[in-house]
Amino acid sequence: MIGIIGLGAMGMPMARNLLKGGEEVIALDVRDAAITEIEGEGARRATSPRDLADRSDLVITMVNDDAALASIVFGPDGLAEARPVRLVDTSSTSVALTQELGQWAAVKGGTYLDGAVIGGGAAAADRGTSPFVIAGDRTAADEVMTRLAPLGSWSYMGALGNAKITKILNNWLVGAITVSNAEAMALGVANGLDAQTLLGALADGSAESTVLRSYLGSYLKDGVYGQGLIPIPMMEKDLRLATELADAVSAPAFGAEISRDIYRMAAARIGRDAMFPAAGELFTVHGEEER
Template sequence: MNIGFIGLGIMGKPMATNLLKAGYPLYVYNRSSQAVDELKALGATSKSSPREVAEASDMIITMLPDSPQVEQVIFGDNGVIAGISSGKIVVDMSSINPIAVKQMAAKLDAVGVSMLDAPVSGGQLGAIEGKLAIMVGGPQIMFDQVKPVLEKMGTTVTRVGDIGAGNTVKLINQIMVAINIAGVSEALAFGKKAGIDPAIAYEAIRGGLAGSRVLETKIENISKESFKPGFRVQLHEKDLNNAIAVEKEIGANLSFTHHILDMFKKLDQLGLGTEDHSALYRWYSRL
């Protein structure tokens, strides 16, 4: 299967690299050339537009910041839709609004093209190691067809429902992660004010009920108060904004999410939007 990959950012580049390591012919496009050049050196073929990627590929993967970018790449000038043909598959692995995914899938279906939404969790390290959790929405027959490819990028590949369900489950994930990071940050900042080093508190509680994957992966950032991004504040802010949009559509209650989104927005306004989302600790420790 010839694979196209569009969007070679902090997540997309290592994901594409793992597909090359697995032996797949890979056609790539990205706005900036550095990542393209790095992948070309590993055996990828560069293309000058999403249209050219679609012409050369059986399966086109997109990994982009948000819904507008995905829509532009697929339906804009020289977009995927201009080069795609019936029977090909688009797999969007971005984390975007599930309502937008359903609308895009309907447009592609009209020209005989199937679409799956397959957002990921696991951060940059998970992308590099090929250990992402991938949650997929779309027809079972299409899922079965692309699952072997997705398994080269993730250790858990789960079909969670029809189109849009992948991004809905990703929003569930992002809500849980945000609340967990906020809880860890609030508690450890409280402890530090009381004279307890966060690293010592971590060692004492990590094996108990308060232990979590978030605590394990973010304690170094918090204890050193160094927030080099693995997943940026701005991206988590974007995900929670998408969750709020869906909340209004379905009549849910995301009161905790609103509160944490407000904190992310204020960090962004302070110029900290490019820091890791564990920079929520800064909010509780009061810059």
């Protein structure tokens, strides 16, 4: 049986696709309504991380941050109190916590693999076509990638921690490109260009990207910057992880630092509940007062 902890925007479709693929699933979430929903589709209910692990041979976690994951593992009735299991964390968490959990799992006699989804959004998650990365023991990773094929495509990244690094870098690029696109578009419009014409030209040129088409395209069509899977504070958190990653190896991360400041400003002005692409509104809604 596969246990899933975290039934949010990604965890819920992951559970559904595993059920569709013929797996038995046991689920846990801080929201009782989410567990009830997936129960109605054939999953079983766990009462705690320990209960879930004791009834599973593979556990997947998909939560928001280090604090949530550490609580699942080391908190009351956590995974640390359960029998040894194979744990795959697909959350956006730090490399430091990944290494700590790898050491913990080795001592306990279990297996820890770090994983992440790096694109596709809600639509891909629903279809079971999300691109995932995974890292850690190669034999265990190969077995997990085969078993979790109903969730999407998988790429093996090597040593433990490499999947988290890949996720952090991916989100840095997505976050930075999102606000850069919006700022450039606003500058073009301020200089008299037609927004749709400019977007079409950029999308056909070397600046073309999925981010450009999806978020700016959504804005020009519906007046909103799309619906990312994570709110503004979570993107700011991912950019903080990028700067910490750079600090650990004395490498520059100027773009991550600048982008993080922009998302901090967006959280204050637009709201912490808004999805991260809404940060682009800084350059449209607030553009005049900034100048």
